[in-house]
Amino acid sequence: MQSVSAPRESAPPVISTSSTILNMREKEKYIEEFDFPFCDESSKYEKVAKIGQGTFGEVFKARARNSNKKFVAMKKVLMDNEKEGFPITALREIKILQLLKHENVVNLIEICRTKATLHNKYRSTFYLVFDFCEHDLAGLLSNVNVKFSLGEIKKVMQQLLNGLYYIHSNKILHRDMKAANVLITKNGILKLADFGLARAFSVAKSGQANKYTNRVVTLWYRPPELLLGDRNYGPPVDMWGAGCIMAEMWTRSPIMQGPTEQQQLILISQLCGSCTPDVWPGVENLELYNKMELPKGQKRKVKERLKHYVKDPYGCDLLDKLLQLDPAKRFDADTALNHDFFWTDPMPCELANMLAQHTQSMFEYLAPPRRPGHLRHHHHVAGAQPKPTQAVQDSGYQDRVF
Amino acid sequence: MKDVIDVIALQNNRREKRLPDYRSAPGHSLATNFVFECGIKLGLQPATVATAAIFYHKFFKEADKNDYDCYVICTACLCAAGKSRDEPVKLRDAVNVAHNSINRGAGPLELGEEYWLWRGAVAQAELLVLRLLGFNLDAPSPHRYLLHYLRSLQEWFPAAQWRSAPVARTAMAFLQDFHHSPSILDYRAPHIAVACLTLALHVLGVSVPLASTLDDDAAWYSVFTKDLQKEKNWEIMEKIMQVYSREPEPI
Numbered sequence: 049m050q051s052v053s054a055p056r057e058s059a060p061p062v063i064s065t066s067s068t069i070l071n072m073r074e075k076e077k078y079i080e081e082f083d084f085p086f087c088d089e090s091s092k093y094e095k096v097a098k099i100g101q102g103t104f105g106e107v108f109k110a111r112a113r114n115s116n117k118k119f120v121a122m123k124k125v126l127m128d129n130e131k132e133g134f135p136i137t138a139l140r141e142i143k144i145l146q147l148l149k150h151e152n153v154v155n156l157i158e159i160c161r162t163k164a165t166l167h168n169k170y171r172s173t174f175y176l177v178f179d180f181c182e183h184d185l186a187g188l189l190s191n192v193n194v195k196f197s198l199g200e201i202k203k204v205m206q207q208l209l210n211g212l213y214y215i216h217s218n219k220i221l222h223r224d225m226k227a228a229n230v231l232i233t234k235n236g237i238l239k240l241a242d243f244g245l246a247r248a249f250s251v252a253k254s255g256q257a258n259k260y261t262n263r264v265v266t267l268w269y270r271p272p273e274l275l276l277g278d279r280n281y282g283p284p285v286d287m288w289g290a291g292c293i294m295a296e297m298w299t300r301s302p303i304m305q306g307p308t309e310q311q312q313l314i315l316i317s318q319l320c321g322s323c324t325p326d327v328w329p330g331v332e333n334l335e336l337y338n339k340m341e342l343p344k345g346q347k348r349k350v351k352e353r354l355k356h357y358v359k360d361p362y363g364c365d366l367l368d369k370l371l372q373l374d375p376a377k378r379f380d381a382d383t384a385l386n387h388d389f390f391w392t393d394p395m396p397c398e399l400a401n402m403l404a405q406h407t408q409s410m411f412e413y414l415a416p417p418r419r420p421g422h423l424r425h426h427h428h429v430a431g432a433q434p435k436p437t438q439a440v441q442d443s444g445y446q447d448r449v450f
Numbered sequence: 451m452k453d454v455i456d457v458i459a460l461q462n463n464r465r466e467k468r469l470p471d472y473r474s475a476p477g478h479s480l481a482t483n484f485v486f487e488c489g490i491k492l493g494l495q496p497a498t499v500a501t502a503a504i505f506y507h508k509f510f511k512e513a514d515k516n517d518y519d520c521y522v523i524c525t526a527c528l529c530a531a532g533k534s535r536d537e538p539v540k541l542r543d544a545v546n547v548a549h550n551s552i553n554r555g556a557g558p559l560e561l562g563e564e565y566w567l568w569r570g571a572v573a574q575a576e577l578l579v580l581r582l583l584g585f586n587l588d589a590p591s592p593h594r595y596l597l598h599y600l601r602s603l604q605e606w607f608p609a610a611q612w613r614s615a616p617v618a619r620t621a622m623a624f625l626q627d628f629h630h631s632p633s634i635l636d637y638r639a640p641h642i643a644v645a646c647l648t649l650a651l652h653v654l655g656v657s658v659p660l661a662s663t664l665d666d667d668a669a670w671y672s673v674f675t676k677d678l679q680k681e682k683n684w685e686i687m688e689k690i691m692q693v694y695s696r697e698p699e700p701i
Contacts, residue, residue, distance in 0.1 A: 086583065136538050139533045146586070
């Protein structure tokens, strides 16, 4: 223990079972050369560019040194100000990512660490290493040259719902659904990313409601039950986000951009109608129901307002089902996947050909703001994390620099 | 009245004496006792304490026992297990509980050099544990299997017979105690659960209703796990019993 765990200090005042007492210099050398058989050094990857930044750290694109073709995304685990050891949020994310193995969920390859040297005061930095994805949906949508056909939109939504179906059946809530957290490879495979806010959930047993924090999900994608203080929520919170993202496939920018929680609720009411016990039994029992200002007498205008963008009537209908105020009435992923939208012409079609026309990686982080004058990150919730994977340059992909 | 007080004092005294003295224990002989004592004092769920013990065994499967102070590693294992099971303990609490268990009767540590040394050591040791475990913290837990098997068996037993013997408690106790042994790493979770259950039934002299009508009277557990041979089950049960021959007695 004295040899590794407390390098800069004298041995802790525990009775030592160690047979070797090292001096300071020897300890430092020992630490520098310590080999962790199950946790590789991050130097096996070579950083290429920074591709993401959030409240909780940075994301880099990197190349595997043993192969020029293999690209990864490295998400740094921020350890500064960490008074309680390795951050539990990072540990939660790791555990969840290790559990989830699916084509439409970002793949965690491994955890890496830097060498502990004098340079970093003998403290390692840790990285989550992911398969690299070339684009994120927010970046693609912000580029006017990227055009999705109806069949391609269906493919995006089908994959997104497949991913959600999978994580929900594994009893995981994502809790940060937004276009920037939806990654797409150059082959057109969609991956749900950033499980920094995710958690396991259980169905509440009668009499003992769950008490999850409702300070989750980026404001523009936050469902009405969270805005009203619900702490016993479930998969429908992610389905609301899926609805917002689906609408965005046509509108090209987030459909409800409230600057405050109160404003967000008003925007939701203006689109989806007033939150009343008539349309949403039990809403009156939510903690903030009487504390927030809720517009009265608003009519539901989801289809009316979105039909100008979404010409396909099935698309409009599915949006209507995903943007239900009452979480109990909101479609779950399975029901949504069975909707006629996915089973009528034009059928979902591969994205690879369309994406092949674009040789530049598109990430929200690297893209100019979608609306001039708006700061990209201020709508992050407290505790939100950066997108784990995004991209810059791949074989033939240009790095966008600024 | 005074007699009563004397008796209580005597009992307390005895109990005090039975607490293990980690200071004088050689090497790692009391390491898992330390994990369990501190885990219980920290108010952790039994399955979380068991996870900490698993971490400890896994750690020293890879690392040399002479290289690290076992109590610092044990404390770090408790911290890591707490986080991994979403039941985090405050580092300060962990440090104080560990310190107090080693130095019986000592009060909470002053916020001085000794405290900060301890705290730094445990935080660093936690990182060490996580790395040596390759961040693979999610082993299938025998607790869940055992609970599931117990519920199924309970349905199968006549209510009165089930109530007359503490099968569930005994089996759970065997499972918890088996975590004192590194052998727990050698078997699959469902097998361990069946072995704990079988051993509890044997010890309590209870047999599964209608099991004797089967060709093989141990085959009742084949509904739970198909690939557990009778010999293997006995092997695990023997390993469990060996825990109780350890010196000194676990608390």
